[in-house]
Amino acid sequence: MGNEERTEDLAQLIKRLKDHYTVTESEIARRIGVAPATVNAWVNRKRGTGRGPNTDKLRALASEFPAFSEVEIFAAAGRKAPGPLNPDAEERILALFRGLTAEQQEMKEIEMRALNERNQSALS
Incomplete structure (x- = not known):
């Protein structure tokens, strides 16, 4: 490593x-x-x-x-710092999310939660 x-x-x-x-x-x-x-x-x-x-x-x-x-x-803390999210990027992401079906939104939420949990537990 x-x-x-x-x-x-x-x-x-x-x-x-x-x-x-x-x-x-x-x-x-x-x-x-x-x-x-x-x-x-x-x-x-x-x-x-x-x-x-x-x-x-x-x-x-x-x-x-x-x-x-x-x-x-x-x-x-043994982690990498999350990247910054500016308001423009956040708005673009929300606009894309709003265009997904309910099932697709649920899948993206599960995926993002898994990535966040991985980041919380992963060492740098």
């Missing part, structure tokens, strides 16, 4: 983030909309029943703490 030298995991990144912004795990949790126990589980590398932070929470970290990029945060 090509890129074996990931320099830090999410626990290490959160420690740097806490030091850089002088914030607690509770403050991080409040600002990204999760329970303090959730951030604590990330810091202590506890997997629990989930697959780690979801895309929205990782993006929230980048938004709330901009000294850390989305790419950097997603890499620490």
Whole structure:
């Protein structure tokens, strides 16, 4: 596998983030909309029943703490950052989706859900 030298995991990144912004795990949790126990589980590398932070929470970290990029945060979580979606592209995709039959829409939704789940669990 090509890129074996990931320099830090999410626990290490959160420690740097806490030091850089002088914030607690509770403050991080409040600002990204999760329970303090959730951030604590990330810091202590506890997997629990989930697959780690979801895309929205990782993006929230980048938004709330901009000294850390989305790419950097997603890499620490063991994932590749999703590509940006501008409003024009989103509108084109919705227009195409609206032109599909109900069955085709259902199939595309299943396909997109599977791709998202793969991205959530796949390592970079």
